[in-house]
Amino acid sequence: MISCYIRQNRSPEAVALYKRMAVEGVCPDDFTLSCVLKAFSDLGLVCDGKKAHGKAVVLGLEVSNVFVGSALVDMYAKLGQMRNAHLVVDRVVEKDVILFTTLVVGYVQNGEDCEAMKAFNQMIKEGVKANEYTFTSLLVSCGNLKHSCLGMLIHGFIIKCGHEFGVSPQTSLLTMYSKCGMVDDALKVFEHLVNPNLVTWTSLIVGLLQNGREEVALSKFCQMMRSSVLPNCFTMSGALVACSNLATLDQGKQIHTIILKLGLHLNKFIGAALIDFYGRCGCVELAKLVYDGLFARDLVLVNTMMYAYAQNGFEHKTLELFQQMNDLGLEPNDVTLVSVLLACDNAGLVDEGRRIFDSFFGYRNIRITKEHYACMVDIYGRAGRLQEAEALINQADNPDIVLWRTLLSACRLHGDITMAGRIFNKVIELSPKDEGSLVLSSNLYASKGDWNQVICVKSLMRENRLKKSPAMSWVIIGGEVHTFMAGNCSQPNFKEIDCIIKELMKKVKELGYVPATEFVLQNLNEKEKERSLYYHSEKLAIAFSLWKTSGKTSCIRIYKNLKVCGDCHAWIKLVTKVVGREIIARDTKRFHHFKDGVCSCKDYW
DNA sequence: ATAGGGTTAG
Structure with missing residues (x-):
């Protein structure tokens, strides 16, 4: 009867x-005993579990019966008591493969990968032969430890033992x-599998995501949907992450539909995952809709919502949620701090940011990381308080390249060529091939017209075979991605695009647009500079979208691999006035929602 | 004649 209850997941009745x-x-x-012990770990009944263990000791079953021993090991492992689990293993007289595997699994599931390997070693030393269960678990640790050597060794074992087709x-x-x-080896393993199951498909999709192969992940997801395997939560959150990373709104909405259909x-x-996805696609309203529809408010959900607000120009909403956390009975964590600092950064709330940053040192269970320092440095830096930014970096232990580069970008923003020179030397010392820092410096000198220094930095880049990644904008229309690069007149439909840009130029100039040639970082004369601004990639993308979607009222979304340039920012604001449509631009760090001549970033970015 | 222990995913 007890065993029936256990099999049907009815632990309370079994107990x-x-x-x-x-x-x-x-x-x-x-x-x-071997049967009922599972119920105790399932319900977290530590005391009852230990009483049953005592009973097993009294009856002499702990040492003499390997079934009882294994069940005890499993129970302690699931209760997080690996010391007790290991003690039981050592006491069992006739140890077998299941007993040891249970121990290995316990260490793996408690995140003690090295101990798992040691337990495996002990097993081999005691002459117990591993089987496919053992290998399956041990491979998890190999992955966690990035120990591909041992992983490949086990791969060999698996083939030798004939488990080549075990799923x-x-x-x-x-x-x-x-x-x-x-990841290519992972794909190879997958291709050889005859019967991939749900876990296999999901592992593949997630693995591809972890290696930056979002497009392949999505095509595998479609392939899975066409086979007879039904996706679950793991699979669907993977598919959503792919869409988040690619910011492909329409595809993500389709995934959302499937999620609803599956309940x-x-x-x-x-x-x-949905909140994060909509946030990263610039749809805060939809993110909020999902958020409101969820009953349970756990920390992750609130953190995710806060981040969605922070990157979309609703900084006060982020801070509001932060205030509310206490009432919701939630303790903020390190992720909370990132969202809050990003909000302060985007809103220009320097002192508020610093106050919160300092207050987090009071929480004993939160680790303040370099990422938090980087946010704080950016807050000071963007606000032009470069001295304080530098002081903070010196306060961090072992400041890394990211912190210095953040400060360097602030120097670039505020044109502080003196400090930039000093920081640049530090950066070169730390990491001489940091492309981002070199590009920043080159741009700073170019903006000051110091062409000798520009040549200096550029030749340094050439020596190190570094190349600035070219500015690019893209739009997705009807499921197709259209990419634009500045000044590319030879692309398809250039005539139509050019025509629209000229038309728009005339109208925005009437509204007061003046080409901001100081944003052109090439050594050109005024006329050439103006022409260069004319064909910036974001302008091409917007003109193309207007042409392709003329007559429609929906907003235009463009994506950029770099930050939006100041001239285009001013231009886009006026364009929304001219055409009466909303334009959303995502750059590397945040969203700009342009509407009726203003931008959600309030011109602070 | 009837009963018992361990795997893979975010």
């Missing part, structure tokens, strides 16, 4: 029945390879 045995004077035996070990292999960054929308992992 109740077990307790009734004692009352009625029936003594449990090895079958009873679980193959899935673990696949995961191991993708965690070790060997998975109330799951909190899915919820968080």
Whole structure:
């Protein structure tokens, strides 16, 4: 009866029945114990579990019966008590492969990967042969430790032992390879599999995401949907992450539809992924809609919503949620601080940001990381308080290249060539091939007209074979991605685009637009500079979208791989007035929502 | 004749 309850996941009833045995004077035996122990770990009943362990000791079953021993090890592992689990293993007289595997699995699931390897070693030393279960679990640790050597060794074992077609070990292999960054090997493992199951497909999709292969991940997702395997929460959150990273709104909405059809929308992992996705696509309203539809308010959901607000120009909403956390009974964590600091950064709330930053040192369970320092440096830097930014970096222990580069970008923004020179030397010392820093310096000198220094930096880049990534904008229309690069007159439809730009130029000039030639960082005369601004990639993308979607009222979304330039920013604001449409631009760091001549960033970015 | 232990995903 107890075993039936366990098999049907009815642990409370199993425990109740077990307790009734004692009352009625029936003594449990090895079958009873090996079965019921699972219920204790399932319900987190540490005391009852230990009492049952005591009973096993009294009956002599702890050492003599490997079934009871394994069940005890599993129980302690699931309760997070690996010390007790290992002690039981050592006491069992006739150890077998399941006993050791349970121990290995326990260490793996408690994140103690090195201990898992040691347990495996102990097993081999005691002459117990591993089987596919053991390999399957051990491979997880190989992946976590990025120990591809051992992983490949186990791959060999698996082939030798004839488990080549077992789905679980193959899935673990696949995961191991993708965690070790060997995503092509992961794909190879997958191609050889005859019957991939749900876990296999999901592992593959997630593995591809972790290696920056979003497009392949999505095509595998479609392939899976066409096969007879039904996706679950794990799969769907993976598919959403792919769309988030690519910021492909339409595709993500399709995924959202599938989620609704499958009834998975109330799951909190899915919820968080949806909020994040809509946030990263610039749709705060939709993110909020998902958020409001979820009953459980856990920390991750609130953090995600806060981040969605912070990157979309609703900084006060982020701070509002931060205030509310206390009332919701939630303790902020390190991720909360990132969102709050980003909000302060985008809103220019320097002192507020510093006050909160300092207050987080008071929380004992939060680790202040370099990422937080980088946010704070950016807050000072963008506000022009460069001295304080530098002081803060010196306060961090072991400041890394990211912190210095952040300060350097502030120097560039505020034209502080003196400080930039000093920081530049530090950066070169730390990491001489940091492309970002070199580009920043080159642009700063160019903006000051110091062409000798520009040549200096550029030749340094050439020596190191570094190339500035060219500015690019793209739009997605009807599921197709259209990419634009500045000044490219030879692209398809250039005539139509040019025509629209000229028309727009005339109208925005009437509204007071003056080409801001100081944003052109090439050594050209005024006329040439103006022409160069004319064909910036964001302008081409917007003109193209207007041409392709003329007559429609929906907003235009453009994406950029760099920050929007100051001239284009002013230009786009006026264009929204001229055409009466909303334009949303995503750059590397945040969104700009342009509407009726103003931008959500309030011109601070 | 009837009962018991361990795998893979965010």
